Amino acid sequence: MLLLGSERSVTQNYNIHKDAEDYSGEHLSIIRINGRAKVTKVVNKYINHEDTINYNDYLNNHSLWRDETYYNCISITGKVVRYHQSELGGNHVELECYEGDLKIHIRLYHMAEVLVNVGDIVDSNTIIGKQGNTGLVLSKKRSSDISYGSHVHMEVLDDNYKSINPRDYATFDRAVTYREQTNIIDNSKKQIKIIVDKINIRSNPDVLSYDIGDVYNGEIYDVLGVSEDEKYTWYNIKTSLGLVGYVANEKNKIWLIVTNEEEKIEGDIKEVDDVKELKLIFTCEKDGTYAIKLKYGERLYIE
Numbered sequence: 149m150l151l152l153g154s155e156r157s158v159t160q161n162y163n164i165h166k167d168a169e170d171y172s173g174e175h176l177s178i179i180r181i182n183g184r185a186k187v188t189k190v191v192n193k194y195i196n197h198e199d200t201i202n203y204n205d206y207l208n209n210h211s212l213w214r215d216e217t218y219y220n221c222i223s224i225t226g227k228v229v230r231y232h233q234s235e236l237g238g239n240h241v242e243l244e245c246y247e248g249d250l251k252i253h254i255r256l257y258h259m260a261e262v263l264v265n266v267g268d269i270v271d272s273n274t275i276i277g278k279q280g281n282t283g284l285v286l287s288k289k290r291s292s293d294i295s296y297g298s299h300v301h302m303e304v305l306d307d308n309y310k311s312i313n314p315r316d317y318a319t320f321d322r323a324v325t326y327r328e329q330t331n332i333i334d335n336s337k338k339q340i341k342i343i344v345d346k347i348n349i350r351s352n353p354d355v356l357s358y359d360i361g362d363v364y365n366g367e368i369y370d371v372l373g374v375s376e377d378e379k380y381t382w383y384n385i386k387t388s389l390g391l392v393g394y395v396a397n398e399k400n401k402i403w404l405i406v407t408n409e410e411e412k413i414e415g416d417i418k419e420v421d422d423v424k425e426l427k428l429i430f431t432c433e434k435d436g437t438y439a440i441k442l443k444y445g446e447r448l449y450i451e
C-alpha cells in the first residue's frame with residue numbers, strides 16, 4: 149500500500165489509536181502528502197535513535213522525569229533528553245490545508261529529520277521529512293537497532309481540533325488544497341509584512357479576544373486601520389479570503405514591518421552621485437529606518 153508517498157502499512161489503526169493512525173515503512177523513507185498545504189509548525193531538534201524514548205519506560209517513569217512542562221527522559225541509548233510535553237512526538241510538522249471549505253490540520257510525528265520550514269507551501273512533490281523514531285515509540289527491536297520503533301504517526305484534525313480518521317489522506321485517496329490568504333503587494337496601499345513565524349489573528353484588538361486565524365512569515369496584508377494600547381500596536385487587516393481581524397505587534401519588538409509608511413522614515417533622501425569608486429554618501433545620525441530612493445541603473449554601496 150502506498151501511504152504518505154512511500155510503501156507503508158497500518159500498524160495501529162484509528163479505532164485503536166483513537167486520535168491518530170500509525171504506519172510502518174522503511175526507516176528514513178521520504179514523507180509526502182497528496183495536494184497542497186502550508187507548514188504551520190516545525191519541531192526539528194531531536195536526534196534520531198539517540199533521543200528515542202521507549203514508550204513503556206515513559207509510562208513507568210514519567211512522574212519521576214517530569215520537570216514542570218518538561219520531561220527529563222532517559223533515551224534507549226541511555227542519554228538524558230529533555231522533551232517539552234507538547235513535543236513527545238519528536239520531530240514533527242503541522243500543516244494547514246483545505247478540503248473544500250473545510251479547513252484541516254495534518255500532524256506527522258517521529259521524523260528523523262524535517263525538511264521544510266514554517267510558512268512553506270508544500271505540494272505532492274515536496275519531501276516534508278524522513279521517517280524516523282524521535283519521541284516516544286514502542287518496538288520489539290533491540291535498542292541498538294537504529295530503526296528501533298521507526299514509523300509515521302499521522303493525525304488529521306478539523307478547525308476545532310477534533311480528530312478525523314487520517315486513512316484516506318494517508319492513502320492519497322483524498323487530496324488537500326491550500327488557499328492562500330495573503331494579499332498581494334500593492335504599493336498604493338498601506339500594508340504589513342509579517343517577519344516572525346506566526347502571529348494570531350484576533351477578533352478584536354485585545355489579546356483576550358477570539359483567535360480567528362494566523363498569519364505567517366513573509367505574508368502581506370492590507371491595513372484597514374491601526375490602534376494602540378499600552379503593550380501592542382494593532383493592525384486591522386482583511387485577508388484575501390475575506391477574513392477581517394486584528395494582528396498585534398508588541399511595542400519595542402519587530403514582528404512585522406509596515407510597508408509604504410513614508411512618514412516614519414528618518415533623515416533626508418540624498419541624491420546618489422554618479423560614482424566611479426566607493427564613496428561615502430550618507431551617515432546615519434541615529435538608529436532608525438532609513439530609505440534610499442534609487443533610479444534605474446544606479447548603484448548603492450553600503451559600509
Ligand SMILES: [Zn+2]
Nearest residue numbers: 168169170301
Ligand atoms: Zn501513534
